[in-house]
Every structure is written in C-alpha cells, then in structure tokens.
Amino acid sequence: MNIIKFGGTSVANAQNISLCINIVKQKKQTAPVVVVVSALGGVTDLLLAAAISASEKSEEYKPVLEKVEARHLEVIKTLVPATGQSSVLSHAKRELNRLETLLDGCFLLGELSERTKDLILSFGEVLSSYIISEVLKAQGEDASLADSRDLIKTNSRFGKAVVNFEVTNALIAEYFSTNKHDITVMPGFIAQAGDGHTTTLGRGGSDYTAAIVAAALDVESLEIWTDVNGIYTANPKIVKQAEPIPYITFEEAMELSHFGAKVLYPPTIQPILNKDITLHIKNTFEPDAHGSTINKVPEVKSGNPIRGISNVDDVTLITLEGPGMVGVAGFSKRLFEVISKENINVIFITQASSEHSICLGIVEAEAKKAQAAIDAEFDFEIKQLKIYPAIIENGLSIIAVVGENMKNHQGLSGRMFSTLGKNNINIRAIAQGASERNISAVIDKKDVKKALNTLHETFFEDATIQLNLFVMGVGNVGEKFLDQIKSQYSYLKDNLRINVRIVGLSNSRKMYFDEEGIDLEGFKPLLETGEATSTNGFISKIKELNLRNSIFVDNTASDTVAATYAEYLKNSIAVVTCNKVACSSEYANYKHLKNLSRQYNAPFLFETNVGAGLPIIDTLKNLIASGDRVHKIQAVLSGSLNFIFNNFGENTPFVNVVKQAMTEGYTEPDPKIDLSGIDVKRKLVILIRESGYEMEIDDIDTISFLPDECLATTNNDNFLQSLVNNAAHFDALYKRAHLNGDRLKFVASFENGKANVGLQFIPLTHPFYNLEGKDNIVLFYTDRYADQPLIIKGAGAGAAVTASGIFADVIRIGNK
Template identity: 45%
Template sequence: MKVLKFGGSSVKDADRIKLVIDILKNQKEKYTVVFSALGGVTDMLISMSESAAEGNSDYLKDFATFKERHIEVAKALLNKTIQKKVIKGLEGNFLELQNILEGIKLLLEATPRTMDYVLSFGERNSAYIIANALTQRGVEADYLDARKIIKTDKNFGSAAVKFKETNKSIKEHYDKNDNVQVVTGFIASHTGGLTTTLGRGGSDYTAAILGAALKTKCIEIWTDVDGILTADPRKVPEAFTIPIVTYEEAMEMSHFGAKVIYPPTIQPALKAKIPVYIKNTFNPSHDGSLISNKKDKNNKPVKGISSISNIALLSLQGTGMFGVPGTAGRLFSSLARESINIILITQGSSEHSISFAIQPKEVKKAVNVIEKEFEHEIRSGSVDKVKREEDLSVIAIIGEHMRETPGIAGRLFKSLGQNGINVIAIAQGSSELNISVVIKMNDEKKALNALHESFFLSETKSLHIFMVGVGLIGSTLLDQINKQRQILIDDRALDIKVVGIANSRTFLINENGIDLDKWKSDLKKGEQFSMDDFSKAMVNLNLRNSVFIDNTASSIIADKYEFILNNSISISTPNKIAASSSFKYYEKLKELAKRRGVSFKYETNVGAGLPVLNTLKDLINSGDKINKIEGVLSGSLSYIFNSFTAKDKFSAIVKKAQELGYTEPDPREDLNGGDIKRKITILARESGASLEMKDVKVDYLLPKSCRDAKTVEDFYSELEKKNDYFRDLITKSEEADQKLRMIARYEKGKTTIKLESVDSDHPFYGLKGTDNMIIFTTERYKELPLVVRGPGAGADVTAAGIFAEIIGISNSFS
C-alpha cells in the first residue's frame, strides 16, 4: 500500500479534482488518499471567524460564497443521484458551521478550540465530495474523518499526536476496511472527542502519520510544482527540481521556508524509513523529488536555498552577561513559557550578546517577557534593553555534502558581498548541514538569485545591463551584444541581459530583458526620462550582477556615479567627466567601488577600444615607474590632420569628421583640446599624480573667434573665415615633410597640450586615420619606450571597448 496526499491547489475546483481522480484511477497498487480543503477555503474560514469575532455580519457574504463554492463543485463532479445525497450531507455541515459562527459573533471571541472546529469543515467537505466522486468513477472508496483515527493532545492550533493510541486506531480501522479510504487531512481529535488540528500544512503530516502506522511502501505528496526545487520559483525563476533529497536536508529546507512539504511530515517517515515522493498534479509524468536515506550521487555540496521572509531579530547584550552561567537558559526558558517560537539563534564567543530571530507579530510580547526576566540586570546597567531589528529575512543554504567541501561559507559571503548585501547575523550548526544568514528583507530576492547562480548555475552567469545613451556608441553596443549574446552563452556561459535603456527623452525597464531586436520602438513607448527616476528604478529593481553603462558626455549622469556605486552597481563608461573632474571626486569613486566590491571601469575614456589604462596599470602594479607619457589622444584630431592637406578647406574636414561620428557633438570640445585635456588628466592620475584639470597647460589650436562662437553653427561660420590660417599651417608642415599632431605630454609633474609638427623619424609621424598613440617612457622602457597604437575614435571601437569591460566585470562575479 501507499499513501497519496493532494493539497489545496490540486483540489481548487472541479476541473482540478477531475485531474486528481484520473491520477488515482491509474494507480496500479492499493492506496489510501488524503485531501486538503479546496484551495483558499481555510483562509476563508479564518476570515469568517475573525469577522464574526469582531461582531461584524460581513462574514455572512463569505459564508454564502463558501456554501455556493462547495455545491458548485459537487454538481460539476456528481450525477444527480449521488449529488442529491452529497448536497444533503453538505447542508448539514453548512448549518453546523453557521451556528458556530453565530456563536462566535455573540461571544465576540474565537478561541483556539473553536477555531480548530471551524477549520475542520474545509477538509471534511472536500474529502466527502471527492470520496463520492471516486465511487461514481468506479473506485470503491469510503470517506474517512481523520478525527476517528488520529488522536492528539489539546494544544489547539498545532496539536501533538499521541502516536501509540493513533497507530493502534489506524491499524484497527484499515484491518476492517478494504475499500480506498479518502481521509481528511489536517484534522484530528483529542481522546475526549474535541476537534484539533495539526498546524497549517498538516495534511502532509496526516499522510506521514498514516504511512508510518501502516508501514506503507511510500508516501506521495502531490502539489503544484515538480517536486522540491533548488529555491522558491516565485523568487528565483531559474530554480529547478532536486531529484534526490535526504530526510535531514528536507527537514532543513522545509523549516527554512520550502513550501512543498510541512516540516513535521518528515519525522514519521524518517523513523519508519518510508520514502516520500513530491509530485506535481499538473505534470504527473514528471519524476518529482524523492526524500529518503538515499544519497545523491552528484555530491553537490549545496542542495537547496531557502528563505523565511519578514522576520525580526532581537538581541540581548551587556557586560553583565560575560561568563555568567544560566543567562541563555533564563532567556530561552522565559520565551518558551510564552510559546514564542525561535527561528534562529546566534551568539558571539565573547558571550557579550545573544541574538535570535522570531516572527514580527511576537516581538512586543518577546520584548516584554525578556525585560521582565532581566529586570534587575537592566536596572543595574549590566544588561541593555532588548535591541530589535525588523523587516529582515533569513536565507539558508542547505546540503549534506557541505561538511565535506571547504570554501562553501566563503563562496556564500563573496556572492552576497559582490552584490552589496550586508549580513546582519550568521548561524551554522556543528553538523554543517545548514548555513543561515540574516539580511534586510528588501535584499532577499537579490540574495536568493545571486546564491542560486553561484551554487547551481555557475556554468551560466547572468549580467544585468542598464544603459543611458543609445546614440551612435550606445546603439552600436546594443547591436554588438545582440549579435554576440548566444555565442557568449554557448562559449563562455555568460548571459548578458539588457534590462534598462534610456535616451534624453524616455527610458525603458524590463527585469526579464529588453528585446534587442525592437528596442528602438519599445523605447519610444517608455516613461519620461530623468536620471533620478532611472537610477532609482535601477536600484529598486535590486538585481544581482548589475552594470551601469553611461554612453553620454553629460555631467548630470556622471554626478550619479556615487549613488550608483554606493548601491553596489558596477559602472563602465566612455564618459570622461567623472574620472577627470575634481581629484577628490575621482578618488572617492575609486574608493567607493573598492569598498562596495564592484567595478568602476573607464578604459574607453582615453583610447576608445585601446588597452591604454590597463597597460599603465600593469606597469605600475609590476613595480615599474612612469617617467613620461606622450600621446596623440584624440582620434578625431588624428583623422582631421591625417585628412587635411593644403588643397582642402579645414572647415570641410572638421565637418566631415563630425558627420562620421568622430568628434563630440560640438567639435570645439576636440579642437580646443578639452577632450585631450581630460584624457591626459586621467592618464596622469592613473600614473599616481594628484592632478587637476586646471593644472594642464593648453596651447589653443582654434583662434579666439572660433572658441567664443555662441553656437555650433556660429562656430562653423567663424571657422570658414579662418581656412587660410589653417592652410598656412599645413603648407609649412608639408614643405618641411612633417605632419601636424596635437600632442599631450605629462613629465615631471607638468602637463601640456599643443599642436606640433613632427618629422618622419618621430613615432607620431606614421599615424593613419583615427589612430591614437600613447608612448610610455618608464624605468624599464627607457631606451625603447612602450607604445600603444590603434584606432582612437569611432562608435565600433568604443562600443567594443565597453563590451570588453562588461565581459571583464562579469569575471569578478562569483
């Protein structure tokens, strides 16, 4: 024989009950079956009772719905002959329940004893209807009220089973009855006949009690998911079924929030060594999960991740606790006297404090109990008043093989730390079966996903991208990500999801990922953009492994970097404003990124896709000393002076460079040396100088009238007037067989930028197109300086540089 149990979601309505009956009809061996109340009915009974206890007649509407729902299910399942008998039986139950509710209203009180009786009507009605539906379908089935066979104490609401008496009653009943027994879950009775309940979720327990007493082949718990999952699928979409779980692992997981099985269920099964299967009513062909003594052969150290939402942490602390025997005993005895359940306990080796987690609804009572118990110590100052912290969650990683695997705790804390999740308290048993941490409740989903990825999906890592600026660079980057995404998943197990994009008008957020084939049309339908709103939405979404990309040249966006880093979101940006602003802000951002364990990347600030800053960093980290930095740092100016000849109009060459996307929207940012100024400032800072932008001396390329023009249009008008001036410059250079180059230098604490004419033996002479070149003269590279050369402008190379940084950032996440 085996025992099957179907929960409320499996018997929510007539259609679902038909699925259950099909499953039962296909059973090839003898069985008994346990049913919960119809889905949602237990909550409805509680609501009716509470309303009646307040003297409110509103419960009558719910009562009418309660009656109608059960009668509708009976009519949908049963033919008229059986239907008539069943509805008559239900009407008797309805009348009995109505009288009890009226009594509650008159007394203005619903005692635990009364509530157990009220709640019994859910299971009694559902099992009665289904037993008759089975009979109609040809199964010889009897309705069995579990109150006849399961005996308990009088701890109403969560009664303790008297197993000796119960086991005897069960065996005697089943010895006399050969038909399929359709048993009410959740309910039982005291020896004297009073109705009791086994606690919410107690129908699982009913099945285990029957299985253990009858020594059945197995127990099957049928629910609405494919077994025990690695995490709660409502919070972790990537959660998957665990095929094999030990009894101990299942107990830990159920205690820490796994909803598929009620915690006490495991004990009778474990004692009798009866395997428990967790199956899905809506996917009956799935193997589900097996709970038994059998060990999982894959030896994964962590079997599952569970959480308990909305808990409170209380702490008793004080110098008077150190070395005083009995303090913990007094604390927990006082709580036990008031039936306050403790979820988690942690104590430092200093014995200075004890912290424990409880349900928020019990905080007030717990504080009063503790402060009364330690009234003398609190008054004398040797013990402080109870410290309370609320809006917290407990996250637990669970697995029998954790004890055999070094580094599990390190991996746990690294994953949380990289995502900016602060651990408030830690608890681990000596069995090493469970490591629990207390965190802020608003970080729970992020923590679950980060840990799930770290322990179960380390083969595939997700990176969440938020991007402001979808012009030439941004749109090119989105195109590159879209084309490369599947390749990165297949080859590098890296899934890059763009979840937020914005331009100057609108922004779009989609937690599951924006469709990069139609982002332009979707963005037009987005919300009105402000950087405040976008950054808040990004932080509130609280996704793990998040990266912010700023493709603008806006100081408004750069001003938000501190806020973004402070919320543990990495940054990659070609926007040079932040890294070249005040040295104090530059240092603050770098320090903040380090402290938060995230990345602040700006390689594309200096050489687009060239590895300039990384090369400089490698030199310094390896102990080299930078003596001099020389650079042609503007790809746009390289293009302009490589294209410009005495036959050309300088203004036309500048215009073409702008049209090709090589210059800033206002070309004067490039021509005035402003762009180069920021780059050489960043290079000097990266080499160790505390340089400010104002310290850089610039010999202006543009005449004053061009620099002072009010608009870009006015600038071009003025530049047209100066074409002869620039023709003279290029003519002299060509006659001397030289090339014009805008060169930035940093040497001995001095930084300069000026237009120079270089001859053919100079490294800068041979630059082509948009080439940048940076020359590092160091202690190691004195005779032959180290040269980095390549395209220094263009959307493709800049986007590729950012893309490379994104992949680099992904490597830092565990």
C-alpha cells in the same frame, strides 16, 4: 497500500480535481489507496479572513463566506452528475450553514478563540474530502470517506496540536484492518482532542496527516502531490534557474523545509523517518515527471555537496546582551523558558563566544510579545544595568545553504560569505550546527532575491555568472553596444560562462525596465512605452530591483549622469562608462569614486575614456600594479582630430572635414569639445592620474589652434559657421606644414610634472608622422621602458570601437 496526498492547488477547482482522480485511479490498479486531501486552494485563507472579520464586528465576513460556498457548489455541479447532485449539494449546504452559524457567533460575541478558529478552519478539509469522495463514487469507484478526527487524536493545543501517537496508531491500524474499500478519502490538517473538540495540526498539516497514516500502516512509500516538480535547489519563483532535486536525504529535506521550502511541511518527515518510509514529491500537473525522492540514503548521490538554498522571510532578531551575562550560569535557561512559556518558536540561535550576548530569530508577528516577556523576566537585571533591554531588529530574513556532505568539503562557508559580500549583502548574524549540514545567515529581507540568486549561481550553475545591465544612452555608441551584446550573447554564455541581460534602458526622454531581460530585437518600441527619464528615477529603480551583479553603463557625455556614479558605487552597483567627465573632474572626486569602488567592491571601469577600444588604461594599470613608474607620456589622443587633420588639405575645406567627422560619429556631440582641446585634456589628466600623479585639468596648458570667434560660439551651427569665416586661418596652418614636409597632429604631453596639449607640426622622423585615419597613439616612458617607449596604437574614435571597449569592460567584470 498506496498513501497519497493532494495539496490545495491540486484540488483548487473541478479541472484540477479531475487530474487528481485520474492519478488515484491509476494508483488503485496496484493496491488500495488512501487519499489525503487539503482544502480547495485558498479556502483556508478565506476561512481565516472571514473568522477575523467576524470577530472584529465587520460584516465583510459575509461576502467571503458566499465566495467559499460558491466555489464548493461549483465543483459539485461540475463533477457530480445531475442525477446525483441533490444529496451532495444538500450535505454540503448543511456544513456551510454550520460554518455560517459559527461565524455569526463570532460576530455577535466579537471574539475568536483558538478553539473556535480551529473548528472554523476545519471546514475546508471537511468539505473537500466529502466532495471528492462523492465524485469518486459517482464515477463508479469503490470509495469511502474516513473522518480524520476519528483516527488522529491530539492534545488541546489549538492551532498546532500535538499528536498522541500511541492512541492514533492503534486507531488507524484498527480502522484499516477492516476497511476493504479500494479508495479511502481523508481530510488532512484536522484531528481531535481527547475532549472531542476539533484541533488542527498547523498550516501545511495535510502533509503531516498523510505521514501519520503512512507510519501507522508501515507502508513502503508516501506520495505528496503538489504543483511543482519536487523540492527545488531554491525557490523557483525567485530563482528562475532553480532545478528539482531528484534525490535527497531526510535530514536535508528537513533542513530545507525548516528554512522555508514550501513544498514540504517540516513535521511531515518525523513520523516516517524512523520507519525509513520513502517520500515522493510529485507534480499533479506533470505526473510523469520524476519529482523528488526522499529517503535515508539517496539512490543516486550528487557530486555537489550543496543540496539546496532556502529562506525564511519576516524574521525578527531578538538580542539579549549585557556585561552581567559573562561567566554567569542560567541566563540562557531563563531566556528559553520565557520564550517557551509564550509558545513562541525559535528558528535561529547564535551566541557570542564571549557570552556577552545571545541572539534569537523568531517570526516577526511574535516580536512584541517576545520582547515584553523577556524584559519582564529580566527586569531586575535590567534595572541593575547588568543586562540591557531586549534589542529588536525587524524586516529580516534567514537564508540557509543545506547539504548532507558539506562537512567533508572545505571552503564552502568562505564561498558563501564571499559571494554575499561581493554583492553588498550585509550579514546580521550567522549560525552553523556542529553537523555542518547547514549554514544560516540573517540578512535584510530586501536582499533575499539577490542573495538566493547569487548563491545559486555560485553553487549550482556551472560557474555561469549573470550580469544585469542598466544602460543609459542608446545613441550611436549605445546602439552599437547593444548590437554587439545581441550578436555575442551565445558566445559569451557558451565560452565565457557569462550570461548578459539588459534589464534597463534609457535615452534622454524615456526609460524602460524588464526584470526578465529586454528583447534587444525590438527595444526601440519598448523604450518608447517607458516612463519619463530621470537620473534619480533610474537609480531608484535599479536599487528597487536589487539584482545581483548589477552594472550601470553610461554611454552619454552628460555631466548630470556622471555626477550620479557615487550613488551607484555606494550600492555595490558597478559602473562602466565612456563618459570622461567624472574621471577628469576635480581630483578629489576622482579619488572618491576610486575609493568607493574599493570600499563597496563595485568595479569602476572607464577604459574607453582614453583611446576608445584600445587597451590603454588597462595596460597602464598593469604597469603600475607591477611596480613600474611612468615618467613621460606623449600621445595623440583624439581620433577625431587625427581624422580631421589627416583629411584636411588644399582641396578639402576644414569645415567639410569637421562635418564628416561629426556625421561618422568620431567627435563628441559638441565638436568644439574636440577641436578646443578640452577632450584631449580630459584624456591626458586621466592618464596622468592613473599613472599615480595628482593633477587637475586646469593645470594642463592648452595651445589652441582655434580663433577666438570659434571658441566664443554657443551652438554647433554657429561653431561650424565660424569655421567657414576663419577658413584662411586653417588654410595657413596646412600650407605651413606642407611647405616644411610636416603633418599636423594635436599632441598631449606630460613630463616632470608638467602637461600640455596643442597642435604640433610633426616631422617625417617622428613616430606620430604616419598616424593615419582616426588612429590614436600613446608612448609611455617608464623605468622599464626608458629608452624605447611602450607604444599603444590603433583606432581611437568611432561608435563601434568605443562600444567594443565598453563591452570589454563588462566582460572584465564578468571574469572577475
């Protein structure tokens, strides 16, 4: 005999029911079929809402009832031929009239007992099973309807009745020994107490109904048809990369279903477990997909010890603690007894080895009731200060990593907690059973999405790491950076196992976000549709999305943006920047940012602050980390100034070269920052600090080559005009260098705790003499490079090379 069950989404409407009927007809070819059905999708929730509204004296239950009626009548009129509709419609309307009478009674009495609630909720399955059986008959099938209340007997614990299996198994066996129909339709979820009142088996109880029937008839397998391709490695609505688990053990399935895997109702497994009945989870909308097969020993074993990751939301932690608990027997017994008396289910338990506290996880809706009961039970001890009043923590979730073979693999818990820690996910409590089949942790509900995705990435995704980038500044450098990511996307994924996704973009006017990733082919029109830019708004949105491996990329030169870095780092959001303002600001702020980076495990990378794409800072970090000490630095750190002085000559006015450097993106948006030496001072102070010395930017002497008129300007137009006005001054500098065979270079120097920047006349024999174009050069004199310095040389300006340096920092984070 084939036992199959269809969930609410599978029978949500006429179209879906037709798909179910096709599956039933196919199954009928091999053996008689028992079809257990849920209520039409969403109807149980509607019935509950109507019952609550009626009991609260609100007439809102009436339109809800009308909606319930309309949905059922629509299915009948669509699937039952017109010639046979009359009797089916009449029967359905009689049931709906009974339902209306019950709701009217709740309204008049202003109350809703658990017994009445069960009866009201039963109408969903009663109606769906009747309609489906009549549709089958109308299509010429040998079908019958069996009322589950006649076959499944329970106690009177309304809402979640306990099955009397001895009586139930006998009734089911007797019924099907004489039932010779090809197809038998049964309502799921509902049963009957010994006194004849309707009971329910708990939400999701239709799965349980099917399992009860399967176990009573001792069949080989049970099929549960739903709207997904089986049990997934994680919730596919939260983790897009989640995959169906083709083979899984009963124990693993029970763990996953207990911790929130919605495909399967936890008690389902109990009746079929001892009889080793194979359970198949199938997709009504993809009937040919394999789905998930559940049995004692999987047909195909996986090499991955982790089978799945699941979660339970809306959890409350209740902690009972106090010095009077240590070494005193009986506290745990009393605690669990009082919880049991209140009919509260405990889903998580942990106790400190010191016996000073016991922590329980329960459903948040029952928190106040539990707190009051516990405080009442331990009132005497609380007054004696032996125990403190129960501590309640709401807004939590439980995440669980599940796998049958976890006990045979070392280091899994370490990987789990390390992964969570790297993403600033705080763990409030931990539990692991002796079987080592699952490791559970309680975290803030807001962190669930990030936790599930990071853990799934760690345990299931072939070591691929997803980086979620939020980019501020899409001008010259920013646009080049996005182009490089777009062109290298496949390479990064295939070769470095790094999946880069741009989630947020911002320019000076607009900011735009897409959690699924922004299409870089057409990001400009999308950005224009975004909301007004604000630094606080940008931060708030990143925190709200709370994505794993989040990286803030600053392509601006803004003081305001640089002032926000601390907020990002405090939230474990990495910062990658070409903006030199933060690292050249007060030394205390520089150290604060570095300390936050370490404290919150959030990388703070600024390679492009010095030398654009050249690996200057990274090389310096490695020197210091390996124990070397820097004594002296000599450098040409401004690619823009080097470009300007390399192209300035007798026949090329100074102002024209500056304009060319601005046009080609070699200078800052304000070129005076470069020509005044401020930019070079910023770079030098960063190198000095990264070398391990404390220095403020004002401690660096500046030997300016600009006349006072140029320094006094307040905008670019006036600055450029001042260069024209002082052309003779610049020509004189060139002639002096030319007559002596020297070249003009703007040099940064540090030695013996003293630093300066300024224009120098470089002779032919100096290493800086042949520095061409926009190149930078840095000479590090250290303990190991005392006589011959370590030299780093290359292009030090330009949007493309700066963007490549930012890109390299992003890759460094991905490779950590």
